[in-house]
Amino acid sequence: MGFQVDSEVGALRQVIVHRPGLELTRLTPDNVNELLFDDVMWADRAREEHDAFVGQLRERDVTVHYFHDLLATALDAPGARQFLWERLTTATRFGPGLDRPLERLVGQTPADTLSSLLVGGVLKRDVMPFIRTPSLLMESLELDDFLVPPLPNHLYQRDNSAWIYRALSINPMAMAARTRETVNSQVVYNFHPMFADAGLDIVYGNDSLMHEPATVEGGDVLVIGNGVIMVGMGQRTSPQGIETLTRLLFAGGYVRQVIVVELPKARAFMHLDTAMTMVDRDAFSVYPYLPEALRSFTLTPRGDEGDYDIEEHTDLFAEVAEALGLDKVRVLRTPIDRAGAQREQWDDGNNYLAVSPGVVLGYERNTIANQFLADEGIEVVPVVGSELGRGRGGPRCMSCPIERDAVTA
Structure with a gap:
């Protein structure tokens, strides 16, 4: 198949990760906030946890590429x-x-x-x-x-680039502390032989232009399948960024529909994948107290120039089910009190990475959410992340899939 991501839950074939390096040893109490971390990490332990995470991926036949290399x-x-x-x-x-x-x-x-x-x-x-x-x-x-300055958020490889079916966006990032990640990824995708000779369809961000405020981050992009993507519109991915990316995707025929979800503009909801991730062909793990009346919109192409129509709808998951050709989707909200839900969400309780339909990796500390998914038939592979999670990113955040299968019935 080559480099192409056709779903969120199909068999994961190849992924890019970044093993924590020099940058974590240069996090200090003085710079931690401006570098978007909440605490100084124990770097050696973070590397041990990351090595174990990579081992879990390889055990499931995922080819892992290190960004440093x-x-x-x-x-x-x-x-x-x-x-x-x-x-x-x-x-x-x-x-x-x-x-x-x-x-x-x-x-x-x-x-x-x-x-x-x-x-x-x-x-x-x-x-x-x-x-x-x-x-x-x-x-x-x-x-x-x-x-x-250092770029400790390179640990979270999901954000600085996003594969959308056979298209690639090298994302213009929203926060000053992360903008240089885009430059590093441009070097990789333009000059590494594995990519330079592959004829990549890079649709956005592969230039030196100032794109702000049209920012996009990969944690807001879910390739849900059937030619459809969901995109979070909030703190990091702007309406202008979504419209710019959508126009390019429609003009190239890469997607047939974009479902936009308006997120609360808060750090706890910095990306869509902090609020929900897809865990099976028909199932999403969703933060239990995400507002029921969340605004959402469907963008559909009009003509072949990238133009589109916008329709607001009142039932997000009914729209998702229709887009996927399903009667309904399972919306899995862990039954937990608000304080417990906030604690688990802060520890990336909804940030699961699927390696195949119904098999996901998630931080072990989120015991209630993990058990609830298990009771719903989802296999949760527990990931140790006491240090890795301090930057507010889970297994999905730490991974950039570059090859993933479509989901078959």
Whole structure:
């Protein structure tokens, strides 16, 4: 089949993950909030948990690609470093005194080390060996101050790119702390031989333009199957982003319908997959106290230029069932009091990653939700995530499927 994602729950074949690296050791109490984490992680334990998570995927015949390795290989391809340099370093970003030193850093650093720095951040001391000209910015910094901040949210590979059937969006991110993730993914998809020779259909974000406020993040995109996607509209994915992406998808014939779900604009609902994920052919795990009257819209194509019609509807899951050709879908809301539901949702209690229909990976700590799904016939593979979950992302967040089968009856 090649690189294509045809569902949320069909057999998962290939996935990209990022094993926590240098960036977690550079999380501190001073920078943790601006880097969108809630606490300083125990990096070694997080790596152990991630290794176990990868092992669980491989046990189910999923081919796992590490983002660090993909990026390092891509950086050695002809033209990759110039591409990176043009997007990462400008005189206005760092001042003219650092323009040339940073170009030398990008051009001369071994690929494996550079891959670590692009995610882990670049300190003043990293650039010092390349300095030949005066720089006021450098004079103002301490040796361990960042020129380029770390990207700890690369752990959550779901967001910076999204495969939608045979189309790929390299997503313009909403938060400043994550925008450089898009640049790193552009390097991978444009220059790694596995992708560069595959004739990818990259429909959005593969440029150096400023797309804000038309932002899209992959945690808001659910490929539910049958040519349909659900997209969350909230804190991270804007109406402008949804409309831009929808127009491109319709014009290319990649999807036949887009169902938009309006989310509460709160950190606990930062993405659609914090509120609901698909766990079987006909079933969604849904946060129990998600408002029943959630607004939703259906976008359908009009003509072949990408134009579309918009219809608001009052019953989201009736619309989903119709789109999937089902009489109804099972909406699995864990029977739990509001405080318990909030605790489990904060620990990604609805952020399940399906590896096949009715078989999902979820954090073990969400015992009530996991048992409820088990009682409903869903096999939950428990994932240890006491450290991994501190960045507010579960197994679905940590994975970017690049090949997944369609669901058959």
